[in-house]
């Protein structure tokens with residue numbers, strides 16, 4: 001098959017949601033359709049349950065599992081689908097943000113009873129900023145929940161989206177009768193035992209026909225007709241271009257647990273979701289169909305077996321074909337590297353592959369060469385954009401607790417930061433090291449991993465920082481900037497890439513500083529040019 005055809009049949013996406021909305025269940029059902037797994041329950045949830053935050057073994061077990069579910073690939077009706085796992089737990093939000101740089105579209109799962117929740121808001125905001133096409137799946141229709149119109153309103157308002165329903169529920173909870181598929185113009189009746197079976201759909205040529213009344217009863221049929229009229233009146237028609245530009249978001253309703261409404265979602269998804277898209281680099285826009293291979297590292301996973309300290313770097317292929325045993329340029333360090341056993345990921349296994357195409361993810365064994373954001377090419381100096389660090393939420397000093405192991409500690413910190421577990425800031429004044437994380441959980445993970453993987457011990461000390469701000473002076477030689485550096489000396493640090501960072505200790509300090517130094521820009525994201 002030609003590279004163009006291979007690209008056109010690929011769909012690489014992520015499912016995002018607040019924990020418990022049903023992401024794992026939906027993933028599992030999608031895999032069932034692809035025949036990638038035989039039975040439900042095969043996809044392990046890698047979420048961290050409440051109360052388990054201090055249980056290291058639990059964390060490790062969870063992390064181990066998440067390797068297996070990092071990428072799930074399967075074939076469905078001639079389409080190659082790659083699902084990238086995005087942890088829902090807020091302490092791993094940064095991981096999810098980075099994974100979103102490697103997807104071409106997303107499906108947003110919303111719980112019909114809970115509506116739009118906090119994590120969904122944050123993740124959708126990132127997708128909106130990056131103009132990632134989104135489809136919304138409203139889940140758990142077998143339970144009592146919010147009225148469909150009320151929910152659509154909430155999605156528009158809280159998530160700042162422009163929705164158009166492509167399916168519509170007939171009743172809900174106890175009275176849930178099924179779904180009218182606006183996209184395919186048919187009715188799908190809910191029997192409650194469709195968990196194992198793929199439901200049958202009934203074509204409805206004309207909504208006013210009596211057939212509808214016979215199927216769902218007069219009252220429900222009347223209500224549905226009225227509701228659909230309202231849908232047509234209020235919401236625009238589906239517009240492929242608007243969806244692709246992230247200006248319109250189609251909505252589906254269903255129940256993942258009951259495998260209901262999932263096939264409709266999947267069928268529509270493969271027909272409308274974008275294949276791998278061109279990607280911006282610092283140098284130029286790279287198109288997938290270009291002959292030469294390029295790709296970038298968006299995730300690094302440590303090997304949990306302490307005897308093999310190698311890691312797995314996940315590379316999204318942007319252009320050309322990636323071939324086994326071919327030397328590629330590691331752009332940051334200028335080295336040529338060859339990979340004898342690149343892994344491709346399938347639902348329940350990983351496998352060595354000879355060739356991969358744009359949209360695919362390959363897992364490369366790494367002994368410490370890669371950092372998140374690194375680019376691999378066939379020789380061209382390309383640097384992909386768009387893997388920024390966000391200001392952490394928590395900050396602590398890290399201290400060495402075993403003076404004989406300072407080398408091990410330094411190496412451990414270095415590698416864990418490359419993996420993107422947390423961010424390191426070094427204070428300009430005294431060289432002390434500060435670890436910044438999105439959630440408190442990471443401190444325990446770091447301490448545990450430093451000890452078990454690197455034989456180093458650390459302790460933490462509290463530090464009151466509100467936000468890390470990347471500093472961009474309008475004129476680095478100006479008196480204003482010099483004054484800023486002098487006055488804020490105690491709060492200045494360098495991040496791992498050597499960029500200057502101001503650690504503001506409170507929202508008030510931040511505000512005052514911004515007012516006092518209007519020509520020193522403070523960014524909450526490391527990438528701002």
Ligand code: G4P
Nearest residue numbers: 017019020021022023024025045139140143255256257258
């Ligand atoms: P997550 O990955 O987004 O965190 O959610 P997950 O799929 O694990 O689903 C969270 C809970 O919601 C699970 O129940 C799951 O069975 C349930 N669920 C998912 N889809 C539906 C649905 O369509 N209807 C109903 N009624 N429930 C649904 P749990 O009790 O927390 O876990 P489990 O013990 O069933 O695994």
